[in-house]
Amino acid sequence: xxxxxxxxxxxxxxxxxxxxxxxxxxxxxxxxxxxxxxxxxxxxxxxxxxxxxxxxxxxxxxxxxxxxxxxxxxxxxxxxxxxxxxxxxxxxxxxxxxxxxxxxxxxxxxxxxxxxxxxxxxxxxxxxxxxxxxxxxxxxxxxxxxxxxxxxxxxxxxxxxxxxxxxxxxxxxxxxxxxxxxxxxxxxxxxxxxxxxxxxxxxxxxxxxxxxxxxxxxxxxxxxxxxxxxxxxxxxxxxxxxxxxxxxxxxxxxxxxxxxxxxxxxxxxxxxxxxxxxxxxxxxxxxxxxxxxxxxxxxxxxxxxxxxxxxxxxxxxxxxxxxxxxxxxxxxxxxxxxxxxxxxxxxxxxxxxxxxxxx
Amino acid sequence: xxxxxxxxxxxxxxxxxxxxxxxxxxxxxxxxxxxxxxxxxxxxxxxxxxxx
Numbered sequence: 001x002x003x004x005x006x007x008x009x010x011x012x013x014x015x016x017x018x019x020x021x022x023x024x025x026x027x028x029x030x031x032x033x034x035x036x037x038x039x040x041x042x043x044x045x046x047x048x049x050x051x052x053x054x055x056x057x058x059x060x061x062x063x064x065x066x067x068x069x070x071x072x073x074x075x076x077x078x079x080x081x082x083x084x085x086x087x088x089x090x091x092x093x094x095x096x097x098x099x100x101x102x103x104x105x106x107x108x109x110x111x112x113x114x115x116x117x118x119x120x121x122x123x124x125x126x127x128x129x130x131x132x133x134x135x136x137x138x139x140x141x142x143x144x145x146x147x148x149x150x151x152x153x154x155x156x157x158x159x160x161x162x163x164x165x166x167x168x169x170x171x172x173x174x175x176x177x178x179x180x181x182x183x184x185x186x187x188x189x190x191x192x193x194x195x196x197x198x199x200x201x202x203x204x205x206x207x208x209x210x211x212x213x214x215x216x217x218x219x220x221x222x223x224x225x226x227x228x229x230x231x232x233x234x235x236x237x238x239x240x241x242x243x244x245x246x247x248x249x250x251x252x253x254x255x256x257x258x259x260x261x262x263x264x265x266x267x268x269x270x271x272x273x274x275x276x277x278x279x280x281x282x283x284x285x286x287x288x289x290x291x292x293x294x295x296x297x298x299x300x301x302x303x304x305x306x307x308x309x310x311x312x313x314x315x316x317x318x319x320x321x322x323x324x325x326x327x328x329x330x331x332x333x334x335x336x337x338x339x340x341x342x343x344x345x346x347x348x349x350x351x352x353x354x355x356x357x358x359x
Numbered sequence: 360x361x362x363x364x365x366x367x368x369x370x371x372x373x374x375x376x377x378x379x380x381x382x383x384x385x386x387x388x389x390x391x392x393x394x395x396x397x398x399x400x401x402x403x404x405x406x407x408x409x410x411x
Contacts, residue, residue, distance in 0.1 A: 050397035058399040186362040192391050194365035206363045344394040 004030045005320055007096065007109035009087045009258065012040020013302045014294025015115035016068040017309025018316070023078035025317035025324035030107070031072070031079065032098055034086040038072070039065035040117060042302055044140040047165050050190070051303035054337055061302065062144075068306070090114075090262035092287055111289045111316050114259055115309065118252035118273060118295035123157065126212040132219035136162045136249035143173055151245025155222060156180040157210050161189035161301075163249035167197055170247075177202050178241055183209040183227055183250075190346075210246065211238065219246055252299045259296070262287050271353030272298035278359045282315045283308070286359070291316055298353050300341070307337045367392060 006022055008015045011033030019029045031038065045061025056064045072079050082100060089097035094112060098105045120135040122128070134142075134150055136158070142148045154175055156167045159182035167177045180197065185206055187194045194204055205224075211233055212223040226237035253274035260266050265278045265286040276297050277285040284291050293312035294305035311334040314324055324330060342350050361367045367390065375388050389400065389409070401409045 048399075050395065050399065052396075052398050053402050057397060058403055187365065190395055191361050191365060191367075191393055192395070195361070195367065195390060198365035204363075204365045341396050343396050346394075347396060 001095075002105060002107045004028070004107060004109045006030070006111050006113065006316060007032065007107060008113045008115055009096070010040070010115035010117055010294070010296075011035070011038030011081065011083070012115060012117050012294065012305065013042055013064070013068060014117070014296075014305040014309035014312075015040075015113065016072050017306045018113050018115060018293050018313035019079045020068070020071045020075065021310045021313030021324065021330070022317045022322075023072075023075040025314070025327075026078075026322040027317045027320055028078050029080070030109075031081045032085050032087055032096075033081065033083045036084050038081060038083065039069055040302075041137070042068070044137070044144045045302070046144045047169065049301075049303060051301065051341060052337075055303035055306055055341070057303075064302070064306075087116075087258055090258045090290070092263050094287075094289055109289075111291065111320055113291045113293055113312055113316060114256075114277075114285075114296055115292070115294045115305075115312075116255040116258060116296045117305075118254050118299050120248075121251045121253050123210065123248055123250055125210050127215070127219075128213060130213050130215050130219045131217065132215070132244055133213060133246045133248065136166050136247055139166055139170070139247050143169065149173060149175060150247070151243070152176060153178055153243050154245045154247055155210070155224070155241055155243050156247045156249060158182065158249035158251070159184075159187045159189055159194065159204060159206070160249060160251060161193060163247070164189040164193035164197060166247060166249060167202060168193065168200075171197070171200055171202070178243060179224075180204045181208045181210065181224055182206045183231065209233075213246065214240075219243060222246055252295065254296050254299060256296050259285060259287075259290070259292070262290065264290065265359075267357055269298070269353045269356045271349040272357070274299075276353075276357055278357050280359055282319075283312045289319065297357065298350060300350055304338065304341050304350075307334055307341065310334050311338065361392060 006029035008031045011031045042061040042065035051057040085100035139150045211225045221242045225233040259277045293308040401411045
């Protein structure tokens with residue numbers, strides 16, 4: 001058994017930020033990351049971020065990852081990073097089991113921050129397993145991390161911010177984005193992104209979704225159709241589009257299964273993207289000393305995950321008896337930043353969702 | 360319609376125009392019609408012309 005004061009599960013924006021603030025307060029932590037490097041989804045996000053300066057607005061995601069990673073490696077006396085390690089078990093006495101390089105390791109922590117993030121949702125339709133049908137995350141990884149084009153002629157399914165931004169990046173890479181389709185009545189993401197695509201000639205069609213993919217060895221064409229108010233396809237509105245790739249960008253779902261396993265009280269909250277833990281205002285779950293930060297307790301932007309990481313790191317440090325020298329000031333600042341990021345019409349779902357899980 | 364196809368209406372575009380007196384010189388017109396929680400336009404404008 002290995003003993004640690006603080007274990008952070010997940011080395012994405014929330015986990016890295018939590019470790020940084022905890023280190024500032026004097027808490028030693030271990031970050032457990034299942035990928036071969038930390039940074040989470042930021043490493044594939046080459047677009048400049050929105051938000052405000054405090055959350056690195058106007059900076060590209062990949063550069064934000066570098067800043068957060070540097071912050072952590074500069075505090076290597078306090079922060080240990082374990083990569084290619086997957087947490088496979090969480091037990092109510094704060095013991096976790098980790099699968100690392102084909103070995104099981106048991107770790108007992110005084111406090112745990114679960115910052116596992118979220119995973120992509122997919123759509124059920126005929127032949128959705130044909131090669132050439134990707135999730136938006138896979139397209140970002142192929143194109144932005146490895147420099148490989150996913151195809152030449154793409155339909156984007158979903159008009160949230162990720163769908164709109166990835167469509168724009170596909171255009172920049174020379175790919176023909178034939179159409180962006182959106183099942184809902186309105187475009188999901190920021191209209192500044194949508195208008196940018198429209199100005200470049202990309203058609204955006206709402207009230208339409210993908211019904212079927214057709215192809216022998218890979219996708220050759222797709223059938224799209226309009227939807228009625230009950231999300232059912234309207235007979236007779238089918239249309240065939242020739243493509244060699246389809247990108248599915250229909251949202252994310254919190255990766256909270258490790259918390260269910262640990263016995264935390266969970267709740268399905270559609271506004272937050274799926275099943276999330278009940279938390280108090282310190283982000284503590286119903287398991288004593290097990291906290292959460294980032295998308296695992298509600299899908300938002302990376303900006304919010306960063307601030308939630310700072311916020312949770314601050315409060316967990318206090319719990320462990322290490323009060324940050326600027327605790328009061330930072331507490332107010334992080335709370336204000338989160339309130340700002342969740343203000344306005346786009347933050348409404350998060351505001352309503354968080355009310356449902358506050359205990 | 361902006362919310363269904365990404366194309367703003369003429370009215371929306373005109374709503375971001377400065378008045379005639381200020382239009383004696385070229386002006387940048389922002390095409391942002393939503394209440395988004397962000398402010399990079401304001402912090403990066405070299406003329407300090409955008410306030411949120």
